Amino acid sequence: MVVDLLKKGKLRNCMAICDVSGSMTGTPMEVSVALGVLVSELSDDPWKGKLITFSESPQLQNVEGDDLFSKTEFVRTMPGGMNTDFQKVFDLILQVAVEGNLKPEQMIKRLFVFSDMEFDQASANPWETDYQAIVRKYTEKGYSVTEEVSVVPEIVFWNLRDSRATPVAGNKRVWRL
Template identity: 80%
Template structure:
């Protein structure tokens, strides 16, 4: 790149983060060959890297800048339909599907005004990702963060339009979790689903604390939820809530546990990776093991 020898760049070997950073340069200086590479990826004749790229970074790369150069590059992006982001997203989804990650899960996405910034990007990205990894009848669906929560089909024919759709979904300042569980139960009963097809985890992405976000006391709600699910034959598979406060910026995530719900406060790239690599199951032991398994700790020994 420094020598301006764009025609020699091996695009199939460009790391995912570098692809995100430099794709506009590739479009500007080597549009024809870069376009040919993207076409080959779409046809399955070449591969694009996505391993180190996090979901919300892909979403962020679809946003347009304000300068004249940004507007010039936007016209190039529009011509190519945001294909780099689309193809990286598809690669990530395909890889996670092969691992069976986040199957039969559901997301409740808070997209209220207070979520602006990284929390909004993470909420939208993980919400769409969870919806695409689930199986029917949950596939392609989210639940709105509302006093009157709705099971919402994610509309759009590409990642950018899906992102805009989710960002524009209605959100309240809190949600009625009992109604969220009622709606999930209705779908299961109407579809005569087997217990193993029930939603196993309900992820709530917000910038609030759990007690603030819940319309009613959780202990009361949970007892009622378990009774309803037991009556319909799903008492052994009541979904667990994983409530993630994305706004809290403390250095170390705080985990707490109530009956039927895991509470997580804090956000970092490592937490996103743990979330994706552990099927959404995040607990204090997993966080601790991930922290002490880093390379810099491997040479430490305990002398007794």
């Protein structure tokens, strides 16, 4: 399956945020881990083999292991929290981009969030939406963000629990629920 998906190139330059917190027991945990490992395997460098922890202090992790079992065990036991700070997630992404002098075509195109949907308020400025804060950060780091061209990734919120929690309105162009 991974080889076939690699050939199709559908998930290149993607990143996953995997929730492995205590609320993610049973099937939601298994799905978060499996999809996180899959996305990390299908991404191109410098994102290949990496994912982000679901935490108030998120970390960019290199998925360790030589086989599927060891990789899933690594992800399952990553440090995590009960919520995540999206501003810090984008700070991590931009840190890799700036340090690696990445071109726009090397940037993450889609960010998957595999969770049961507990999120922090992202912007410290009450008049600035989360998306506006993210756009501002990309612009400050020298990445152009316009209606026609944007390197800000599409964010796919994948609710793995039977709940009605949603982090954003579903009608935003860069968000998918």
